[in-house]
Amino acid sequence: MRIAMLNWRYLGHPAGGGAEVLSHEVLKRMVEQGHEVTCFSGAFPGATPEGELDGIKLVRKGRQWTVHFHAWRWLRTRLDDFDVVIDQINTIPFLTPWYVPAEKRWFWINQMAREFWWRETRGLFRLLSPFGYFSEPIYLRLYQRTRGITISRSSLDDMLALGVPERLMTVIPMASDVVALDALEPKTGPPSVLIIGRLTQAKFVEESIAAFAVIAAAVPDATLSIVGDGDPAYRTALEALVAELGLEARVHFLGRVSHERKRELLRDSHLHVFASHREGWGLTVTEAGALGTPSVGYDVHGVRDSVAVAEQLAPARDAEALGRAGLALLQDAERYETARRTAWENARALSYDRTAAVFKAAVVGA
Numbered sequence: 512m513r514i515a516m517l518n519w520r521y522l523g524h525p526a527g528g529g530a531e532v533l534s535h536e537v538l539k540r541m542v543e544q545g546h547e548v549t550c551f552s553g554a555f556p557g558a559t560p561e562g563e564l565d566g567i568k569l570v571r572k573g574r575q576w577t578v579h580f581h582a583w584r585w586l587r588t589r590l591d592d593f594d595v596v597i598d599q600i601n602t603i604p605f606l607t608p609w610y611v612p613a614e615k616r617w618f619w620i621n622q623m624a625r626e627f628w629w630r631e632t633r634g635l636f637r638l639l640s641p642f643g644y645f646s647e648p649i650y651l652r653l654y655q656r657t658r659g660i661t662i663s664r665s666s667l668d669d670m671l672a673l674g675v676p677e678r679l680m681t682v683i684p685m686a687s688d689v690v691a692l693d694a695l696e697p698k699t700g701p702p703s704v705l706i707i708g709r710l711t712q713a714k715f716v717e718e719s720i721a722a723f724a725v726i727a728a729a730v731p732d733a734t735l736s737i738v739g740d741g742d743p744a745y746r747t748a749l750e751a752l753v754a755e756l757g758l759e760a761r762v763h764f765l766g767r768v769s770h771e772r773k774r775e776l777l778r779d780s781h782l783h784v785f786a787s788h789r790e791g792w793g794l795t796v797t798e799a800g801a802l803g804t805p806s807v808g809y810d811v812h813g814v815r816d817s818v819a820v821a822e823q824l825a826p827a828r829d830a831e832a833l834g835r836a837g838l839a840l841l842q843d844a845e846r847y848e849t850a851r852r853t854a855w856e857n858a859r860a861l862s863y864d865r866t867a868a869v870f871k872a873a874v875v876g877a
Contacts, residue, residue, distance in 0.1 A: 512875050513547045513592060514538070516619075517607070518599040519578045521552035522564065526575070528709065529794040530621045532688065533662070533866070534599060535565070540867035542566035546875065549593070551585055553578035579605050590615070595874055597660075600651075608653045617874060619660040621791030622813055623647060623669050648673060660870065662791045665812035681873040685792040685817070686866045689774065691801035691859040695852060698781050698803075701732035702841050705780035705804070707773070707795050710741030710749065717752055718786035718830040722807075724756050725834025726782075730841060735762045738776060778802040781847075782837050785814060788827060793817035797861060800854030805847070807836040819857060823850060 522535040549568040562569040573581035598607040600620040783799035783806040790813030808814040810824035825832035
């Protein structure tokens with residue numbers, strides 16, 4: 512089968528993230544099983560207009576605000592070249608219901624943007640935030656007659672609320688490239704807390720730091736490691752918050768680290784704190800769980816799906832409650848061991864092979 516995917520920041524793009532890794536792992540397996548896959552993506556400095564990655568043909572044109580127009584120009588004269596066209600929606604859709612026949616058309620959405628419109632737009636584009644926030648549910652209704660893929664019950668519920676029939680939707684299981692431990696290893700040393708991911712306002716890292724402050728007040732030897740890079744101005748603001756809280760000696764900004772170092776930090780930390788207000792799935796929760804580290808997060812879309820334990824979820828935007836949830840785990844040895852074993856077993860049950868198999872059954876057929 513000949514498959515085309517439209518994705519504005521496919522793997523290799525500087526703005527790419529976990530969603531692109533998931534997409535690539537699925538599409539790569541489609542190629543391995545004999546299918547032809549082409550991915551249309553946005554261009555970026557240093558990228559070639561065309562290329563190939565793990566057998567996937569790459570076409571790159573346009574930037575964040577023009578890639579959708581270029582995708583339409585490229586695809587409209589090539590519709591006969593593909594059996595399936597997948598419109599991967601990341602904030603702004605490719606509007607394929609307007610020009611791709613229904614029998615070929617799929618959409619893939621990991622999550623609605625919603626809060627991202629307010630936190631992620633910059634400069635003059637910030638003026639578009641209210642328009643984006645209120646228009647998103649409207650333009651997504653264009654997909655009511657399009658078959659869809661998503662990654663969590665939370666995101667499925669969003670689509671059902673917009674009028675997409677459940678019979679048209681498939682939920683594929685999330686996965687991670689972090690290999691799970693064969694057996695749980697004992698945690699050693701003083702309590703260590705981890706925040707991991709891009710330093711972007713959409714992740715509300717400042718609230719994770721505020722949650723750690725609650726833990727730090729009760730556990731004098733607790734430390735926090737913050738892993739990831741991103742907006743320099745945002746990091747400066749986070750460093751200022753740490754200083755304001757008097758936690759400079761106990762909070763360490765590690766920046767981007769190697770895969771090996773990331774694995775060590777996920778394995779050796781006692782607790783992962785995740786303050787995002789909306790996700791399709793909390794990928795770092797799964798990564799931490801695979802290495803025996805439990806997470807606490809907000810009871811919000813995607814995070815509740817990945818954490819999956821009510822006692823480890825706090826009301827949205829309540830950083831103090833988030834900190835108390837983490838503290839409750841660290842101060843109860845029996846509950847802590849149960850939490851980390853549950854997280855580990857949940858993560859071990861997930862794999863990209865399983866994800867790709869569900870995707871193939873839905874899109875290509877058994």
